[in-house]
Amino acid sequence: xxxxxxxxxxxxxxxxxxxxxxxxxDKGKVYxxxxxxxxxxxxxxxxxxxxxxxxxxxxxxxxNADNKTDLQQSQMNDVIALKPKAIILxxxxxxxxxxxxxxxxxxxxxxxxxxxxxxxxxSDFTSVAGTVEIGYVAAEQVQRxxxxxxxxxxxxxxxxLGDPGDPYTLDIxxxxxxxxxxxxxxxxxxxxxxxxxASNAGTIVSDQLxxxxxIDIVFSHAAHLSVAAVASLEAAGKKPGEVYVMSSNxxxxxxxxxxxxWMQVEVEQPLYAQAAAIAMxxxxxxxxxxxxxxxxxxxxxxxxxxDEAWGPTIKIPGAAIxxxxxxxxxxxxxxxxxxxxxxxxx
Amino acid sequence: xxxxxxxxxEFVLDNLVWFMLLVVLAIFSATIPNYFQPGIFANVIExxxxxxxxxxxxxxxxxxxxxxxxxxxxxxxxxxxxxxxFASSGIGMGITLTPGWLVVPVSLVIGLAVGGLIGALNxxxxxxxxxxxxxxxxxxxxxxxxxxxxxSGGRSAQNLAPDLRFLGIQRFLGIPLTAYxxxxxxxxxxxMMAKTRFGRHLIMIGGNEAAAFRxxxxxxxxxxxxxxxSGAIAALxxxxxxxxxxxxxxxxxxxxLFNAFAAVVIGGVSLKGGVGALPGVYAGVLLLSSINTAIxxxxxxxxxxxxxxxxxxxxxxxxxxxxxxxxKRLA
Numbered sequence: 001x002x003x004x005x006x007x008x009x010x011x012x013x014x015x016x017x018x019x020x021x022x023x024x025x026d027k028g029k030v031y032x033x034x035x036x037x038x039x040x041x042x043x044x045x046x047x048x049x050x051x052x053x054x055x056x057x058x059x060x061x062x063x064n065a066d067n068k069t070d071l072q073q074s075q076m077n078d079v080i081a082l083k084p085k086a087i088i089l090x091x092x093x094x095x096x097x098x099x100x101x102x103x104x105x106x107x108x109x110x111x112x113x114x115x116x117x118x119x120x121x122x123s124d125f126t127s128v129a130g131t132v133e134i135g136y137v138a139a140e141q142v143q144r145x146x147x148x149x150x151x152x153x154x155x156x157x158x159x160x161l162g163d164p165g166d167p168y169t170l171d172i173x174x175x176x177x178x179x180x181x182x183x184x185x186x187x188x189x190x191x192x193x194x195x196x197x198a199s200n201a202g203t204i205v206s207d208q209l210x211x212x213x214x215i216d217i218v219f220s221h222a223a224h225l226s227v228a229a230v231a232s233l234e235a236a237g238k239k240p241g242e243v244y245v246m247s248s249n250x251x252x253x254x255x256x257x258x259x260x261x262w263m264q265v266e267v268e269q270p271l272y273a274q275a276a277a278i279a280m281x282x283x284x285x286x287x288x289x290x291x292x293x294x295x296x297x298x299x300x301x302x303x304x305x306x307d308e309a310w311g312p313t314i315k316i317p318g319a320a321i322x323x324x325x326x327x328x329x330x331x332x333x334x335x336x337x338x339x340x341x342x343x344x345x346x
Numbered sequence: 347x348x349x350x351x352x353x354x355x356e357f358v359l360d361n362l363v364w365f366m367l368l369v370v371l372a373i374f375s376a377t378i379p380n381y382f383q384p385g386i387f388a389n390v391i392e393x394x395x396x397x398x399x400x401x402x403x404x405x406x407x408x409x410x411x412x413x414x415x416x417x418x419x420x421x422x423x424x425x426x427x428x429x430x431x432f433a434s435s436g437i438g439m440g441i442t443l444t445p446g447w448l449v450v451p452v453s454l455v456i457g458l459a460v461g462g463l464i465g466a467l468n469x470x471x472x473x474x475x476x477x478x479x480x481x482x483x484x485x486x487x488x489x490x491x492x493x494x495x496x497x498s499g500g501r502s503a504q505n506l507a508p509d510l511r512f513l514g515i516q517r518f519l520g521i522p523l524t525a526y527x528x529x530x531x532x533x534x535x536x537x538m539m540a541k542t543r544f545g546r547h548l549i550m551i552g553g554n555e556a557a558a559f560r561x562x563x564x565x566x567x568x569x570x571x572x573x574x575x576s577g578a579i580a581a582l583x584x585x586x587x588x589x590x591x592x593x594x595x596x597x598x599x600x601x602x603l604f605n606a607f608a609a610v611v612i613g614g615v616s617l618k619g620g621v622g623a624l625p626g627v628y629a630g631v632l633l634l635s636s637i638n639t640a641i642x643x644x645x646x647x648x649x650x651x652x653x654x655x656x657x658x659x660x661x662x663x664x665x666x667x668x669x670x671x672x673x674k675r676l677a
Binding site: 202203206207211212224256 | 379380381383385386389392393396435436495499500501502504505511514515522587590591592593595596597598599600601638639642643645652
């Protein structure tokens with residue numbers, strides 16, 4: 001009886017293992033340190049990273065830092081003790097996590113930076129759209145929209161930042177204002193939506209509409225802030241298109257707003273491509289073999305790997321989503337993950 | 347001090363927060379460009395609606411000598427429930443009812459039920475199990491927010507049913523209808539506190555629970571009602587929040603708890619219990635809202651706004667403390 005039970009258990013365990021799709025190529029566990037789960041980009045990043053890494057044979061466990069730097073540092077310490085194949089880090093704070101990155105690498109665990117670049121220390125790989133670059137794309141779009149509305153690049157832009165303690169929003173602001181600096185006829189009013197909370201953004205918009213009724217564009221640093229901004233515009237009696245609205249990250253809610261005519265442009269962070277790039281290079285990262293600089297095709301997007309002072313970095317260009325291309329399934333906001341599995345770079 | 351002068355001073359002290367509000371509004375109007383206009387004052391009232399309603403529930407429990415830290419998360423859960431059920435984009439299920447206006451009472455009842463249930467659970471643990479209210483409601487603050495994140499999967503619900511949005515868009519005398527809901531709540535609950543037996547019992551319990559018990563007041567029952575009311579009122583605040591933002595996100599309402607505490611304290615409610623009136627709390631809410639609006643219009647660098655916000659709140663609380671000192675000297 002005891003033998004029967006033993007063999008039965010072994011058989012069951014074997015069957016369970018066979019049912020696991022990655023059985024044939026289980027290459028080990030990777031931890032993904034997500035900064036928060038209260039915005040759609042981050043939530044989407046969890047499923048994208050888990051899906052793409054599974055396609056190349058890795059299992060992923062995700063730890064949520066609730067936007068707390070100290071919590072993410074503790075999580076890094078815990079994960080280092082578990083000795084995973086690699087750690088994918090989307091840092092809550094770009095600089096505060098640098099010592100944790102160094103500790104992981106000193107313990108022989110490769111660290112990949114996802115979405116949020118850490119340039120103050122070496123990482124094994126970085127996959128970003130570039131937060132400053134998102135600001136650049138936003139600036140180009142604002143220039144186009146102002147020209148369309150006012151005949152030239154002049155007018156008033158209300159920039160609704162995220163929490164001013166978050167380097168992510170400050171980088172977008174930096175890129176945006178850097179590119180807008182050469183247009184003196186554009187007034188930029190910047191206000192922070194504390195804790196990235198949507199109703200704070202709504203309040204800012206309703207106040208500013210009274211103080212500056214000639215606002216041409218409301219540019220929010222996240223799509224969920226635009227939802228509240230649009231609600232305030234609607235409450236103020238504005239019609240779609242009367243005040244232009246744009247934001248960044250490419251979340252589904254933004255795409256809906258474009259379809260409804262309220263939003264003119266959403267600057268997409270190429271979530272799927274950013275996650276897929278990590279999966280493509282994961283074997284090399286784990287094996288600690290050199291990642292060659294050059295151009296790579298990531299889900300159809302031409303992306304460039306460069307050797308930077310902080311390690312090999314792939315930059316995937318963000319795209320501007322407008323009513324003309326809003327239904328393109330490659331935008332992660334349409335929630336249609338690519339059907340073709342990614343493969344490892346040889 | 348002559349009786350007439352004393353009477354005037356007492357009147358000023360009783361309504362100090364309202365005078366503070368008037369002074370602050372006058373200073374902002376004189377110094378901040380574009381502040382002095384009816385639209386801005388309407389905004390101040392409108393922006394007070396969510397915080398105001400939430401502060402009522404919090405004030406009731408604090409006056410009763412307890413604490414409810416869960417109000418912010420309960421509001422978020424109520425907003426998310428409304429969003430998931432009655433918003434048509436994102437994770438919204440877009441449920442429609444016939445006739446369309448039915449969505450207003452149905453969503454409200456669902457929200458109130460959610461809030462009331464959590465309030466009842468808090469009340470049960472505090473009153474029957476004799477757990478500390480701070481710890482019980484702190485845990486609710488955490489698990490209820492967790493429930494919001496889990497229920498939404500981190501995604502948002504958007505495009506609330508037009509019949510609900512009507513309350514946020516439609517204005518009467520330049521002020522959205524949601525603000526009138528808040529004002530009606532303040533009038534109703536102020537009446538309840540001042541003129542009903544329940545209100546008087548609540549104050550007595552907050553002042554001295556043992557004495558209230560010996561006086562024959564059903565302390566447990568009154569406290570349980572206070573916790574249920576606090577949860578339900580927080581849920582009402584969340585319902586208004588969802589209407590205001592046309593949906594819900596997982597972090598909606600973050601930070602409201604501390605503003606609600608500030609408003610309650612500025613409004614003259616003692617954290618020790620037994621002291622406080624709701625009109626003062628409403629003045630406190632309006633004061634915070636006018637400060638917030640001023641910051642929005644000042645065009646300050648983003649990094650400094652929190653510092654200024656905190657310092658202005660501190661100044662308001664210091665004035666309130668000064669009031670207490672003067673009152674003690676008068677006594």
